[in-house]
Amino acid sequence: MYKKITFLVLITIFVSCKKTDSDDPDQNEKDIIKTARWLQGQWENKSEDGTLTETWKKVNDSTYNGHSFFLKGKDTIHYETIVLQQIEEQLSYNANVRGQNDDKPVAFLLTETKENQLVFENPTHDYPQKISYTQVSKDSLVAEISGIQSGKPSSEKYVMLRTK
Numbered sequence: 001m002y003k004k005i006t007f008l009v010l011i012t013i014f015v016s017c018k019k020t021d022s023d024d025p026d027q028n029e030k031d032i033i034k035t036a037r038w039l040q041g042q043w044e045n046k047s048e049d050g051t052l053t054e055t056w057k058k059v060n061d062s063t064y065n066g067h068s069f070f071l072k073g074k075d076t077i078h079y080e081t082i083v084l085q086q087i088e089e090q091l092s093y094n095a096n097v098r099g100q101n102d103d104k105p106v107a108f109l110l111t112e113t114k115e116n117q118l119v120f121e122n123p124t125h126d127y128p129q130k131i132s133y134t135q136v137s138k139d140s141l142v143a144e145i146s147g148i149q150s151g152k153p154s155s156e157k158y159v160m161l162r163t164k
Helices: 002-016 031-041
Strands: 041-047 050-060 063-072 075-087 089-098 106-114 117-121 130-137 140-149 152-162
Touching: 031 063, 031 075, 031 089, 031 117, 041 140, 050 152, 063 089, 089 117
Parallel strands: none
Antiparallel strands: 041 050, 041 152, 050 063, 063 075, 075 089, 089 106, 106 117, 117 130, 130 140, 140 152
16 A cells, blocks of 8 residues: 555655656647748748848747848848747738738638648739748748739749848
8 A cells, every 4th residue: 555655655756756747838839820830930032133131030829920131232122021920720811011902911721731831822912822931951941922913823932041
């Protein structure tokens, strides 16, 4: 009997000392948005046309904020803010492009996810209808926008390197 009580006390102590999920902030992160962790940081694509920079930061367990801008010389040609947010079991990519859509965000819903790829779609948007991010390595990714533009299939790819 003494051995059983000692064993139960030891088990109770062991279990009570176990680290809980709430001790680790990454454990509390929503399941679907975890697949986008590798997006965090600053990414850049330099070309003859200019420099595209995209930055992603984790806000909380269900939201990442991003912003993207394209510079040609010292001129900002394009600027957008992005909110990647998980609500219940749906991950949404909400893009707000200055000067477009009455300055209101456009939602693209996650339609496909793999360990190294996120695909968001909004078939009712004028262009693009599809936005994807593919992690090539720890420090590189390919961002692609695609869809129908002026009645024809169109696609633009941006190979981006991590700068931070």
